[in-house]
Amino acid sequence: MPQLNGGGGDDLGANDEMISFKDEGEQEEKISENSSAERDLADVKSSLVNESETNQNSSSDSEAERRPPPRSESFRDKTRESLEEAAKRQDGGLFKSPPYPGYPFIMIPDLTSPYLPNGSLSPTARTYLQMKWPLLDVQAGSLQSRQALKDARSPSPAHIVGPFCLEFPGQADLSLHQFHLSNKVPVVQHPHHVHPLTPLITYSNEHFTPGNPPPHLQADVDPKTGIPRPPHPSDISPYYPLSPGTVGQIPHPLGWLVPQQGQPVYPITTGGFRHPYPTALTVNASMSSLLSSRFPHHMVPPHHSLHTTGIPHPAIVTSNVKQESSHSDIGSLNSSKHQDAKKEEEKKKQPHIKKPLNAFMLYMKEMRAKVVAECTLKESAAINQILGRRWHALSREEQAKYYELARKERQLHMQLYPGWSARDNYAGNYQGKKKKRKREKQAGEGNDLSAPKKCRARFGLDQQNNWCGPCSL
DNA sequence: GGCCCTTTGAAGAAC
DNA sequence: GTTCTTCAAAGGGCC
Structure with missing residues (x-):
């Protein structure tokens, strides 16, 4: 390349x-x-x-x-x-x-x-x-x-x-x-x-x-x-x-x-930065409206996926948060769980860059x-x-x-x-569109019944020490 | 509705 | 330092 x-x-x-x-x-x-x-x-x-x-x-x-x-x-x-x-x-x-x-x-x-x-x-x-x-x-x-x-x-x-x-x-x-x-x-x-x-x-x-x-x-x-x-x-x-x-x-x-x-x-955006005060950008006076992006998102109004223009921006994907379910479960949640849910909710609301x-x-x-x-x-x-x-x-x-x-x-x-x-x-951080991890699937394949055949075919019975874990079981 | 597939490249994680 | 994993786009197919 x-x-x-x-x-x-x-x-x-x-x-x-x-x-x-x-x-x-x-x-x-x-x-x-x-x-x-x-x-x-x-x-x-x-x-x-x-x-x-x-x-x-x-x-x-x-x-x-x-x-x-x-x-x-x-x-x-x-x-x-x-x-x-x-x-x-x-x-x-x-x-x-x-x-x-x-x-x-x-x-x-x-x-x-x-x-x-x-x-x-x-x-x-x-x-x-x-x-x-x-x-x-x-x-x-x-x-x-x-x-x-x-x-x-x-x-x-x-x-x-x-x-x-x-x-x-x-x-x-x-x-x-x-x-x-x-x-x-x-x-x-x-x-x-x-x-x-x-x-x-x-x-x-x-x-x-x-x-x-x-x-x-x-x-x-x-x-x-x-x-x-x-x-x-x-x-x-x-x-x-x-x-x-x-x-x-x-x-x-x-x-x-x-x-x-x-x-x-x-x-x-108003969130998603791990460093709330980036220095690579020089902000001029006209950028004052963007200053909110320099602050942690909890300090600014929740624009979420709204661009600074006030319209949703295509580059930002805000995950769909099913607030109804979380609210409906409030009664059954204790305070800590509720706070966790709230934190998770905020996390989900972070725009996806x-x-x-x-x-x-x-x-x-x-x-x-x-x-x-x-x-x-x-x-x-x-x-x-x-x-x-x-x-x-x-x-x-x-x-x-x-x-x-x-x-x-x-x-x-x-x-x-x-x-x-x-x-x-990564899926762990961005809770929006959570894809099934490909490797998980492949790992799952390694656990299926055909896997032992692969190791057996590959290494043979006399080299079982080379077999992978699932195959050795 | 959401994941899979399929590609290459970049970046981060893991070793 | 190397290897592995994930995600970026796209949209039909599949469950």
């Missing part, structure tokens, strides 16, 4: 935005690649059928066989050259070459400061920012321009890829540039508002209708609740300096990942719709098998893009939830 940064893991200091673009030249290669991928898909589909119909003791599914032959360096060089050439054509000053060879990222110096030396905004950047950060005041505070921007935004979901479809005509599938440019990479996804046209849209457009004023204006009122929205939590990002006209509107470090609605990729998606998850989210469209399979398990094979079939450069996305996502997650730990979501 390709590891970025020499496998050095997260580098919080790395703040370079790496955006991958593919021009039409590469698109041709992509087409041929897609055709091969479709062949692979057909193979996968047939193999899936075969695998399901035949015994799976065959080793035909070995990693070596699944992986396509390694791609020639010439192809990669060609791709790289194509990318670089495309980068040069995109914008004379906005893009620059990858920082190191063999890495197909086009560096955007700082999308939060996409200003030309004279202080004006690069046209491409302006378009880019309008798409990537629709709430960003790309016109340096001009209300008219903001209104124009707002009006120009189509209420149709098609606006999501609008200008970039023009930049990349004929690109029909969910290719990588669309992946990056259309903000379809969800860091968290709204579980109930998956866009019908693209499953990669994180949030529903209903919170960002053309009629909604930009959230940085005072008139930023949630259409549902009528509650004024506080500034975007990403305002507190220390990664991107303020630029003229964007004071107080620091774009998200993953601005190109942030959904168009401008909602935070990760919500600031999901793990950041890893590279493969990001890839899956992008490619799932494509695979579903290409084949008749609907079962996610089968789809995921295909996606897993495709993932292995990706070149290192292609995978590296997703690793980089995942790295940025982890960085963002760390920024927003300094005290969060993956352990918080």
Whole structure:
């Protein structure tokens, strides 16, 4: 597996935005690649059928066989050259070459400061920012321009890829540039508002209708609740300096990942932190409404899964607490039990901050719709098998893009939830959707009657000392 | 209604 | 340091 940064893991200091673009030249290669991928898909589909119909003791599914032959360096060089050439054509000053060879990222110096030396905004950047950060005041505070921007935004979901479809005509599938440019990479996804046209849209457009004023204006009122929205939590990002006209509107470090609605990729919540006073975030005055998140949840009103906007946020899953049962049992509980139940209840109420998606998850989210469209399979398990094979079939450069996305996502997650730990979501801590532990099941399998046969078959009767415990019984 | 399946990767726990 | 476990997404299938 390709590891970025020499496998050095997260580098919080790395703040370079790496955006991958593919021009039409590469698109041709992509087409041929897609055709091969479709062949692979057909193979996968047939193999899936075969695998399901035949015994799976065959080793035909070995990693070596699944992986396509390694791609020639010439192809990669060609791709790289194509990318670089495309980068040069995109914008004379906005893009620059990858920082190191063999890495197909086009560096955007700082999308939060996409200003030309004279202080004006690069046209491409302006378009880019309008798409990537629709709430960003790309016109340096001009209300008219903001209104124009707002009006120009189509209420149709098609606006999501609008200008970039023009930049990349004929690109029909969910290719990588669309992946990056259309903000379809969800860091968290709204579980109930998956866009019908693209499953990669994180949030529903209903919170960002053309009629909604930009959230940085005072008139930023949630259409549902009528509650004024506080500034975007990403305002507190220390990664991107303020630029003229964007004071107080620091774009998200993953601005190109942030959904168009401008909602935070990760919500600031009122609970779930083990460290109530994170220091990684610098809180400005506008973040005062978020201060409640800095305090233990018992000191603040129980917002639970409510985002600071006052609306439930998709990234937070609050477990369903059956309070009725607990209340009905109060009479039968003694005081200590009652307190325990209360504590447990509070624990259950803590919002569930999901793990950041890893590279493969990001890839899956992008490619799932494509695979579903290409084949008749609907079962996610089968789809995921295909996606897993495709993932292995990706070149290192292609995978590296997703690793980089995942790295940025982890960085963002760390920024927003300094005290969060993956352990918080373990079944023991998070009492919401409690999954049956797979290992428990497997351990149970070890206790079944077939287990002794396994050890007996494996070690034989003369090596019973090697048998596992259950088998030795 | 909730878990399983299935994938890879990240992170934490356990040894 | 290595190995194991859990969870992240997805949605049809199953109990």
